[in-house]
Amino acid sequence: MNFDLSEEQQMIVDAVAKFVANDSPVERFRKLRDTERGWEAPMWERMGEYGWLGVAFPEAQGGFSGRFVDMALILEQLGRGLVPEPYIPSVVLAGGLISRFGTAEQVERYLAPMIEGQASLALAYAERQSRYNLSDCLTRATKSGGAYTLDGEKVWVLNGHAADSIVVAARTSGEQLDAEGLTLFVVDADARGLTRTLVKGMDGQRTALLRFDAVEVDAERVLGDEGRGLEPLEWAIDRGAAAACAEGLGEIQELFERTVAYLKERQQFGVPIGSFQALQHRAADMFIETELCRSTAILAAIQVDSEDPAERKADVSAAKVQLSRGGWFVQASSIQLFGGIGVTDEQDEGLFFKRLRVLNGLFGDADHHVDRFHRLPRFEAELRASD
């Protein structure tokens, strides 16, 4: 057991931290949140040049053969500056799926340019009725000859407005809720019959509503096995959840530090408000929850690479619940301790608060993960001390 960073990992962390401090502090995000696109292609290209978009992909695919942990370390630093480039949707979600399940041709065509920062990707899975149930899918793909025709609608597609290609989950057989019958497709953003509506989010980031009206997709754009898309989708969404925990950790750490600094600086009744014990104990609890977020984010980042889905699910769920409950305590307390100015748009804390709230609900909220956890077979087994 060793949770220290390797020399290489430390170098990446330092480089991303420096990048955030110099080139993408929160002020940059503040400006971008008013633009249509929400993020900048040249910046994405730079991240590609630095190698940050390919850390976890195999060398043969143009990556650096790292592990999920390496992406998590990058995400944590990006979170500290609220960097809006689409790392989670493009690298973690769609990129991860294409890397693991794609054909050589698909990797060459979609992943390689993304790793270089020349293109970005998205994953469309959620529907109006699906909530967090990944097998709930009404979008249909009907096969005729060597092609499929997609009809349906996907909502809140992260980076769906700007992505060059989009991985789409559609039903090739079965009924709305069936686990079998889901198939993943890679669809070009400019495909005929695909309508993209830009949807602005609370966190200042951009998503899209995607409408598929008889969109024709060639059979060679099927990602993975036909009808067996649920497991890959679960795998990808768990990685999304682990990524949310990593990015969220950066934001929680930032809020925690800013709050402690404010407690020392802000004077009322003639003394710093940080000298009041009621506030001190709340600050101590913020420290505790921040550290537990760190522990579980590391746990999820390591275990999400586990080949055993039950291990993976248990620890990702534990981390997501900690982010959405413990992390929530930190974000809510931060606003409370800042007082009235914490609720002003001018103050950065509100920006972190909003992004965290979005992450809390993405890839399953706390209730969803609690529910999933107690349905895992391991919950039935006697808890062993070594678990």
Place this chain on the structure above:
Amino acid sequence: MDMSFTPEEIAFREEVRQWLQEAMPAAIRRKADNGGVFERAETAEWHKILYQKGWIAPNWPKECGGTGWDVTRRFIFGEELVRANAPELSPFGLGMVGPLLIQYGTDEQKQRFLPKILSGDEVWCQGYSEPNAGSDLASLQLRADKDGDDYILNGQKTWTTYAQYADWIFLLCRTGFEGRKQEGITFLLADIRNTEGITVNPFLTTGGTLAFAETWFQDARVPQRNRVGPENGGWTMAKALLGHERTLIGGVAESGRWIAFAKRIARGTKVGTGSLFDDPTFRRRTARLEMRHRAVTMANYRTLAAAQLGRAPGAESSILKIVGTETQQAATELAMDAMGHDALGWLDSAPEALPEHERGVASQFNYLRAATIYGGSNEIQRNIINKAILRLPNA
């Protein structure tokens, strides 16, 4: 970054698990499996078994009678003890005064005391708190006046847990009355059984056990050679010991056992035609607690991995104490709630009414309210975090 165990460590775990399986006497095992409260004699018997195996003091250096295991092996061993529901040994000798003597004791003191702590022939208790020195420990008033080669002690200690079974007490007393109150404290070792003027009065906890005691000192003579460290230098040692204690008393592994135990109770608790374990409300609550427990366990792993690299547990150990004991209490609350009407019962309820494995739950549930109080209350732990880590200004 790596949280896996090496093949050697996995083999070590197997070895420990198998030995525990074979070495634990049947009567102790039966009680352990039923969540029973161990008698003094049973704990002593188990102490001897570990001692004979050479596994009694994994945290001590090898030359003092320790096992020579690294941090990970010590941790694995600790986990396996909990998994086997082995009786918990008294921490006062092995976990507290022993390591302190190894660090600060004279050679003579080490030779005199350490072997009997290891063998279990001498049992220790702790004399820290007083009626007017609880959270404000440095205000302690038990006075020690020099007289020839001795100190003469007058005053009172309280919460001297299991002092009625102890042979020796380590204590903090006041030798200096000027300057900062922390600067007049001295650390002494006293023969609690054979010193004239020391009286022990055990009293009942809400758990129905005699875990608590108060200890009185009336002109009790303690030789100066039983002083550890310099006169008026006891506060440093008191703090070192408390920091060590915090990492011990979070009860992280014990909480896991309690959660498993609560599930077992729920399985046996009939609701209609099924069991409580089928109830989604119960399952979600248990799942939330189990996930919280995983978070604390991971925090514990991180502390451990840091220790493996030679970094001492600092104020961060306060986290483990706070969240560990809160989780432990939540787990006992879960077990109590799982019992439903059986939670009305007590240690001496008629066996027809209360299954054996539920018998000790209410006692433990009550006693463990102390977990967030002992070893520095959780509020004091928060103060430590504020002072040592967040560096917030004083009021």
